[in-house]
Amino acid sequence: MVSLRIPEDFLLELDQRVGLEGTRNRSDVIREAIKKYIKSPLSPIGDIIEVNLGPDLSVRMKDFCKIHAESPESVLKQGARELIRRETVEGATVDKLISSRMKEIEIRYDSESNAQ
16 A cells, blocks of 8 residues: 555546546556556657658668668667767867877977077
8 A cells, every 4th residue: 555645636637537447436547547657668768869861861771770670769879879989089089189289389389489
């Protein structure tokens, strides 16, 4: 047995559902609501982004998913992770190279200006 507090306006709506779908009382209505809630799929955590792949890529995606037994969602997630990882690593590498080159130029400039 579980005790809970329900606001009065919810109780009024709850009472209106008694007798529907074979429910005999508030407890039946609450049990049915809990069953429906538990059986419903969990909503995903995170943003949902819709992407129009276009006709060519859509066909290729369907074929790829059939061949590899993957869902389009998992393929797109993997692709996004890989692209972000690659760009982050390459971006960091490029930033390091630029920074290193800038230091070399500064050192050369300082040494040339000190030589005069």
